Amino acid sequence: MADPRTRTLASKTAPEAAPPKQVIDFDPCMRCNVREMSVCADLTPDELEHLAEIVTDQTVDTGHAIFSEGDDAGSLFNVTGGVVKLYKLLPDGRRQITGFLFPGDFLGLAVNEQYGYSAEAVEPVKLCRFPRVPLERVMDRYPHMKARLFTMASNELAAAQDQMLLLGRKTARERIASFLLQLQSSAKRRGQPVNPVRLPMNRGDIADFLGLTTETVSRTISAMKRAGVIALREGGNVDVRDQDGLDAIAAGERAEA
Amino acid sequence: MADPRTRTLASKTAPEAAPPKQVIDFDPCMRCNVREMSVCADLTPDELEHLAEIVTDQTVDTGHAIFSEGDDAGSLFNVTGGVVKLYKLLPDGRRQITGFLFPGDFLGLAVNEQYGYSAEAVEPVKLCRFPRVPLERVMDRYPHMKARLFTMASNELAAAQDQMLLLGRKTARERIASFLLQLQSSAKRRGQPVNPVRLPMNRGDIADFLGLTTETVSRTISAMKRAGVIALREGGNVDVRDQDGLDAIAAGERAEA
DNA sequence: CAGGCTCATTGACCTAGATCAAGGCCGAAC
DNA sequence: GTTCGGCCTTGATCTAGGTCAATGAGCCTG
Numbered sequence A, B: 001m002a003d004p005r006t007r008t009l010a011s012k013t014a015p016e017a018a019p020p021k022q023v024i025d026f027d028p029c030m031r032c033n034v035r036e037m038s039v040c041a042d043l044t045p046d047e048l049e050h051l052a053e054i055v056t057d058q059t060v061d062t063g064h065a066i067f068s069e070g071d072d073a074g075s076l077f078n079v080t081g082g083v084v085k086l087y088k089l090l091p092d093g094r095r096q097i098t099g100f101l102f103p104g105d106f107l108g109l110a111v112n113e114q115y116g117y118s119a120e121a122v123e124p125v126k127l128c129r130f131p132r133v134p135l136e137r138v139m140d141r142y143p144h145m146k147a148r149l150f151t152m153a154s155n156e157l158a159a160a161q162d163q164m165l166l167l168g169r170k171t172a173r174e175r176i177a178s179f180l181l182q183l184q185s186s187a188k189r190r191g192q193p194v195n196p197v198r199l200p201m202n203r204g205d206i207a208d209f210l211g212l213t214t215e216t217v218s219r220t221i222s223a224m225k226r227a228g229v230i231a232l233r234e235g236g237n238v239d240v241r242d243q244d245g246l247d248a249i250a251a252g253e254r255a256e257a
Numbered sequence C: 001c002a003g004g005c006t007c008a009t010t011g012a013c014c015t016a017g018a019t020c021a022a023g024g025c026c027g028a029a030c
Numbered sequence D: 001g002t003t004c005g006g007c008c009t010t011g012a013t014c015t016a017g018g019t020c021a022a023t024g025a026g027c028c029t030g
Helices: A044-052 A130-142 A143-169 A170-187 A204-212 A215-226 A243-251 B045-054 B130-140 B144-171 B170-187 B203-210 B214-226 B243-251
Strands: A056-060 A063-067 A077-081 A084-089 A095-101 A118-123 A127-131 A228-232 A237-239 B056-060 B064-068 B075-081 B083-087 B093-100 B118-121 B127-133 B228-233 B236-238
Touching: A044 A127, A056 A118, A056 A228, A077 A130, A077 B056, A077 B127, A077 B236, A084 A204, A084 B075, A084 B083, A095 A143, A095 A204, A095 B144, A127 A130, A127 A143, A130 B236, A143 B083, A143 B093, A143 B144, A170 A204, A170 A243, A204 A215, A204 B144, A215 A228, A228 B144, B045 B127, B083 B203, B093 B144, B093 B203, B130 B144, B144 B170, B144 B203, B170 B203, B170 B214, B170 B236, B203 B214, B214 B228
Parallel strands: none
Antiparallel strands: A056 A127, A063 A118, A077 A127, A084 A095, A084 A118, A228 A237, B056 B127, B064 B118, B075 B127, B083 B093, B083 B118, B228 B236
């Protein structure tokens, strides 16, 4: 399996000349645009400084891997820009996307020293990377960061259970509606416009997330467009025309619409 | 929605007469049969004593609820005997079972003060119950118990991702095979026989766990029986006759068998 | 500004699994 | 020991969504 990952290190924009002994830029965390919604929320400047000592910035291009299932789980990551997809593969190539990550989300939890899924950039991604061992050392000193990680993992678990309900029991129409709602609430959480909701991933990715095929995703979206529930905007973005209708479909309350 | 839960409190078998000031039985945790595989693993006698102060034993009969989705999430539980199913419902009654719990498993993690799923006894269940607030107080004092909880939650998350792959992309045959393998490894972890694997839940529960119908579960099991991969024993238990074949089917490597 | 990508859409048809419908097989109740 | 009520199994049929195939709509690139 070829490894197309990208590792453009892009930290330390400060000049190399001036500072004396050691160059530790503790600013990147201080001015992090997603800090307040990430694992790093609620940390003091002191704690941020300790984090900055171990963090590395990283960018990954569209379609390139961040890590692959089975890789040695050396680091945790925090998404600071772009969109990431997580997925698992069957030997014959069938794929299930287990989640899309947006700025503020973290990834890299592993059970036995290995990542249990692959992670790939859906669009150009910016990450900060925390090597596991030193991160754990820092977290041992600042338990509320660990608590924060636990909370985020619990949220992820709840989302996973919702997704099981979707995959096991919802119709194609309900899946698409639920997905749009997820994107809306995700955008909302990040303070972004909820209505023309951005769809950064392609139909194939949506299909592999919802347990459908690209054709069914396309047909279902067309049908919802025809029914006036949504409209397509440029860039493939989706305008929700009938929010109540969409909510009802997603909940499984409306047979036709 | 009627609430058929059962709350037989069954702690303190010691006589009420003898002891002086306060009766605190710290034995139940000390002699807990599942302690080493539960959240309580690795605790010192001292720590166990603190736990015993807040724990309550509880039994729940087959088919009765432990709690329901949306209930105030007042407690965490540890299964000490029997089997529990967790599930989510759609308004029209469609159900997705998100997991089966066995002795040693815990339940009750919640995101915003409410349980995100319902829990019900598949067969008579014994639990120990930890009220959330005092438990958190205890865990603040003993961080490795929190760490243990985090590890178990991470394992659950990994299992949830496997289940998404199953629900989104596997065939009925692959789902049944994967399910039997799950039961095997769960039994193994608890030191129980792996080969005639016990199937304590009925076909409807299996169906709602695997995103199928009872009929399809039944037919698929019959087909695997006919193919010589498994055999049914009394009590509905399953004898795995061709372990390699079963493994191959579950992984999605074998079209026919 | 034509050729060659990739991705989305739509149509025609097919199939895995759902649905509908009997029976069969217990174990519990009397 | 008969009746009853769950389950489980099996058969017949249906259908939501998959598969196969064609066409269209951007976009790079040269």
